[in-house]
Amino acid sequence: MDKEVDVFYRELPKVELHAHLNGSVSFQTIEKLIRRKPQLNIEHNMTAIGKGQRRTLDECFQVFKVIHQLVDSEEDILMVATDVIKEFAADGVKYLELRSTPREETTTGLSKRKYIETVIQAIQQCKKEGVDIDVRFLVAIDRRNGSQVAMETVQLAEEFLVSSDGLVIGIDLSGDPTVGHGRDLIPALQRAKNSGLKLSLHLSEVLSQYDETNLLLDIPPDRIGHGTFLHPEMGGSENLVDKVVQKKIPLELCLTSNVKGQTVQCFDEHHFKYWYKMGHPVVICTDDKGVFATDLSQEYKIAATTFGLDREAIWKLSKQAIDYIFAPDSVKQQLKQRWRELQPEFK
Numbered sequence: 001m002d003k004e005v006d007v008f009y010r011e012l013p014k015v016e017l018h019a020h021l022n023g024s025v026s027f028q029t030i031e032k033l034i035r036r037k038p039q040l041n042i043e044h045n046m047t048a049i050g051k052g053q054r055r056t057l058d059e060c061f062q063v064f065k066v067i068h069q070l071v072d073s074e075e076d077i078l079m080v081a082t083d084v085i086k087e088f089a090a091d092g093v094k095y096l097e098l099r100s101t102p103r104e105e106t107t108t109g110l111s112k113r114k115y116i117e118t119v120i121q122a123i124q125q126c127k128k129e130g131v132d133i134d135v136r137f138l139v140a141i142d143r144r145n146g147s148q149v150a151m152e153t154v155q156l157a158e159e160f161l162v163s164s165d166g167l168v169i170g171i172d173l174s175g176d177p178t179v180g181h182g183r184d185l186i187p188a189l190q191r192a193k194n195s196g197l198k199l200s201l202h203l204s205e206v207l208s209q210y211d212e213t214n215l216l217l218d219i220p221p222d223r224i225g226h227g228t229f230l231h232p233e234m235g236g237s238e239n240l241v242d243k244v245v246q247k248k249i250p251l252e253l254c255l256t257s258n259v260k261g262q263t264v265q266c267f268d269e270h271h272f273k274y275w276y277k278m279g280h281p282v283v284i285c286t287d288d289k290g291v292f293a294t295d296l297s298q299e300y301k302i303a304a305t306t307f308g309l310d311r312e313a314i315w316k317l318s319k320q321a322i323d324y325i326f327a328p329d330s331v332k333q334q335l336k337q338r339w340r341e342l343q344p345e346f347k
């Protein structure tokens with residue numbers, strides 16, 4: 001591997017907008033968790049998908065279940081969130097929107113409220129330690145849990161929107177895309193939107209979700225996760241593309257995740273190409289850097305080598321991501337200033 005090239009991606013200031021907390025747990029942190037819970041008999045190959053390996057999306061969701069067994073207390077969440085934030089910072093990420101599904105665990109006394117408070121505590125702790133990264137939190141709705149849980153999650157997020165000093169800023173809709181129908185979640189999502197929470201929705205991550213995607217685009221979301229099957233070349237439709245384009249909804253694109261999860265055949269065929277060529281807003285993200293054994297520098301490098309983007313184009317892409325963050329304009333201005341200070345000479 002060319003070391004000098006790697007340094008460019010590592011030093012590139014980056015914005016990460018699509019990172020699931022429990023999918024982002026590194027090998028090292030998993031090691032610590034396994035030591036805390038030896039009785040679970042969990043091994044590394046059950047929590048990550050290594051180089052050259054692929055799984056079905058369904059198998060990926062089994063991996064999250066294993067990680068959830070390892071992360072089931074306040075203490076675990078604090079460690080996991082702190083480690084994940086520091087790892088993103090070490091990878092050159094200057095602004096991170098972390099998302100996670102609040103869980104309750106009767107055996108450890110964990111409540112959903114405590115779950116969110118603990119993530120906030122980790123963010124504050126990193127800030128106090130001077131870790132060079134601005135972190136915000138999106139409360140996630142797992143579609144598997146249905147409409148009532150979705151509504152309760154939004155209500156909880158509304159409370160934190162007011163009380164967390166700008167740290168909780170939005171809602172994520174995620175979970176196994178083959179389970180449930182988005183139509184049932186519209187009242188909760190609409191309520192979130194009305195109360196000022198930003199919305200990032202996983203849309204068309206798998207084929208044949210025209211009706212659901214069409215309905216959810218009418219809310220509309222502030223950003224789209226994946227959107228793999230929106231466009232006609234992938235079995236989507238012009239109508240969906242038109243809506244996304246007209247509303248200028250940015251897409252969060254996760255190359256390694258989609259290839260390892262087998263919703264996309266290979267990097268060459270990734271829908272990044274379609275949207276980027278069109279000039280539509282796209283943001284390169286990791287999705288689950290632990291599970292898919294990647295990091296954001298690596299994802300930018302893959303985009304560059306696969307689609308022939310030079311350093312200037314990559315720089316533009318990382319800078320453009322600032323426009324699509326959910327934090328207020330003042331934060332965007334600060335980040336743009338940072339990028340100006342760090343910009344290298346392009347020959």
Ligand code: 6MZ
Pocket residue numbers: 020021022023060064065099100101102140142174175176177202205257261287288
């Ligand atoms: C849909 C995903 C996902 O919330 O426990 N999640 N949802 N598609 C994906 N593509 C691979 N990757 C992760 O993190 C794990 C949870 O994030 C969602 C799933 O609901 C998973 O259980 P948290 O921090």
